[in-house]
Amino acid sequence: MRNLLTVLTMLLVSCTGIPQGITPVQDFELNRYLGTWYEIARLDHSFERGLTDIRAGYSLRDDGGVKVLNSGYNPTKKSRDTAEGKAYFVGKSDLGRLQVSFFGPFYGAYNIIALDKQDYRWAMICGPNRDYLWILSRTPILDESILQTLISEAKALGFSTEQLILDSHS
Numbered sequence: 001m002r003n004l005l006t007v008l009t010m011l012l013v014s015c016t017g018i019p020q021g022i023t024p025v026q027d028f029e030l031n032r033y034l035g036t037w038y039e040i041a042r043l044d045h046s047f048e049r050g051l052t053d054i055r056a057g058y059s060l061r062d063d064g065g066v067k068v069l070n071s072g073y074n075p076t077k078k079s080r081d082t083a084e085g086k087a088y089f090v091g092k093s094d095l096g097r098l099q100v101s102f103f104g105p106f107y108g109a110y111n112i113i114a115l116d117k118q119d120y121r122w123a124m125i126c127g128p129n130r131d132y133l134w135i136l137s138r139t140p141i142l143d144e145s146i147l148q149t150l151i152s153e154a155k156a157l158g159f160s161t162e163q164l165i166l167d168s169h170s
Contacts, residue, residue, distance in 0.1 A: 016090060016099040016109045017128040022157055025096035025115045030066070032120045033112075034058045037136040039072075040122075040147060041164045045132065048072060051081060053169045056136065061086060068100055073170070114153060124150050126159070133159045140169035 018024060039054035048054060051072030059067045068085040085102035087110060089095070096112030109132075114124035122142055125134040135142070135150050155161040 015128050016107050018097065018109060018111045019126060019128070019130050019158075022111065022113055022126060024111045024113060025117070026094065027117065028094050028096040028112065028115070029120075030093065033123075034060065034066075035138070037123070037138060038140045038169055039134060039167045040137050040142045041133075041135040041151070041166050043131060043133045043160065043163055044165055047083075050074065050076065052167060053080075054167055058087075064088075066098070068102075070102075113157070114150060122146055122150070124154065130157075130159050133164070135164075 035058065037056045037058070039048075039056070042048060042054075051074055054070070054072035057067075057069040057071075059069075061067050066087040068087050069082065070085070071080045071082040073079075074081045083102050085100050087098045087100040090097045090099050090109075096115065098110040098112075099107035100110045101107045109126070109128040111126045111128075112123055113126050114122075116122045121138050123136045125136065126132055133154055135147065135154075151161050151164065
């Protein structure tokens with residue numbers, strides 16, 4: 001039983017970790033980050049597979065956490081799929097490192113690794129390893145030069161940028 005608890009604890013910690021050699025943004029301001037973000041690009045994963053026009057909305061929760069509302073258009077069903085979750089800081093609140101849960105007590109990493117600190121117009125997020133990467137923007141279209149700069153930064157950090165899926169918004 002003790003070994004099982006140790007393994008489960010290690011799995012949960014690894015799900016909220018950050019890849020080696022990657023640092024979350026500092027001087028993060030949650031209130032400026034709240035609101036709607038559009039997914040511009042992502043690495044493929046099952047929970048968004050087949051969806052387009054993906055958006056994330058962030059707002060404050062009464063308990064001090066962040067309400068997360070993700071949605072994407074499902075062309076097969078011809079409707080939007082939505083998922084509501086909650087997020088909390090891992091460590092200091094001025095560090096862009098959160099843990100997010102859509103399924104009860106299970107949390108995943110939400111590491112903000114690049115951010116337009118002047119206007120909070122774009123962000124790059126990774127998960128606990130290099131299999132998860134998102135590029136987000138406040139608008140449905142991100143300036144191509146900014147997008148290419150972020151993709152180059154992600155490639156330099158070891159992400160498989162040739163596998164990025166570019167999202168489209170209606």
